[in-house]
Amino acid sequence: MRVVLAAMALAGLAATALARSVAGDGDVQRVSFASADGHTQLVGYLVEPEGRSAPEPAIVLMHGRSGAYSKGADGDYSARTLRRRDIGWARFWRDRGYAVLLVDSFGPRGFPQGFAAGTHDERPASVDEVTVRPFDAYGALTYLRRRPEVAGDRVGLMGWSNGASATLATMAVDGAASGGRAGGRGFRAAAAFYPGCGLNDAFAGGYRPYAPVKLFIGTADEEVSPEACRKLAARNARLGGGVEITVYPDATHDFDDPANHRQDNPANVSARADATSQMEAFFQARLRP
Structure with missing residues (x-):
């Protein structure tokens, strides 16, 4: 277990790369595919690198409890209104040669606006992050493996908040959707940003987990418990490991969100830069040949 306070000098390069303009939607393709739950047709947003010469690795992104779309979507639930954090990461990975599929789990189930903070116990079972959303992740994995431009044995998974909890559940050896990795061919690696670790x-x-997982969380997280994540990682270590946790002093929930109210916090700026740097190296090592 490691506790990191990244040097402020790291913030410039990594944060600038992730904070590139996300205006427009011309590079985003809306697609549809089946969840592995057997009855839900999902919506996804595909972003692909240009000029590929061979099948490329891919990354599946799982949105948080607010859903895939911005607060200002005003009924326009499309590529134009995707959350800046999510599409920003999608383009960050695209620029590094990965195909990226952002999964909308909530919209197809009737909740495109997502859910407010503090409503966890009131949410319907149809969007449960432990028993339902992992099937969406495996549906996305199956969809990507059918695309000839994707290296189907080199796909990673990344999620935030509620989607990070879904990511952890997806990667569990004994998770509800464990049948989705038929033949042992699941995700190669995963990252969970500030999940609810209970x-x-x-x-x-x-x-x-059946493959390596990185977990990132801040000590000032106002929505989920850093201590619960420390305990999850500690118990995992006693069971043989697979989870590497980084805890950022004074960083909040959504510390990698480019919004001013998050990046005005120096601890978030530092955490965002360090997590970005770690993630680039992590997926490079796990998803590249």
Whole structure:
């Protein structure tokens, strides 16, 4: 377990790369594919690198509890109104040669505006992050593997908040959707940004991922418990490991969100820069040949 306060000097390069303009939607393709739950047709947003010479690795992105779209969507739930953080990361990975698929789990189930903070216990079972959304991740994986431009054995998974909890549940050896990795061909690696690590008590016996997982969270997170994530990582270490946790002093929930109210916090700026740098190296090592 490591606790990191990234030097402010790191912030410039990594944060600038991630904060590029996200205006427009011409590079984003809206697609549809089946969830592995067997009955839900999902919406996704595909962003692909240009000029590829061979099948490229890919990354699936899982949105948080606010859903895939910005607060100002005003009924326009499309590529034009995707959350700046999510599409910013999609383009960050695209610029580094990865195909990226951002999954909308909530819109197809009737909740495109997502959910407010503090409403976890009031949300319908149809969007449960531990028992339902992992099937969406595996549906996305199946969809990508059918595309000839994607290297189907080199796909990573990344999620934020509620989507980070879904990411952890997806990667669990004994998760509800574990059948999605038929033949042992699941995701090669995953990253969970500020998840709710209680995971609805689904892994009371301890959490074990089938592939490496990075977990990032701040000590000033106002929505989920850093201590719960420390405990998850500690218990995982006793079970053989697979989870690497980075805890950022004074960083909040959504520390990588480019919005001013998040990046006005120096701890968030520092955390965002360090997490970006770590993630670039992590997926490079796990998803490249």
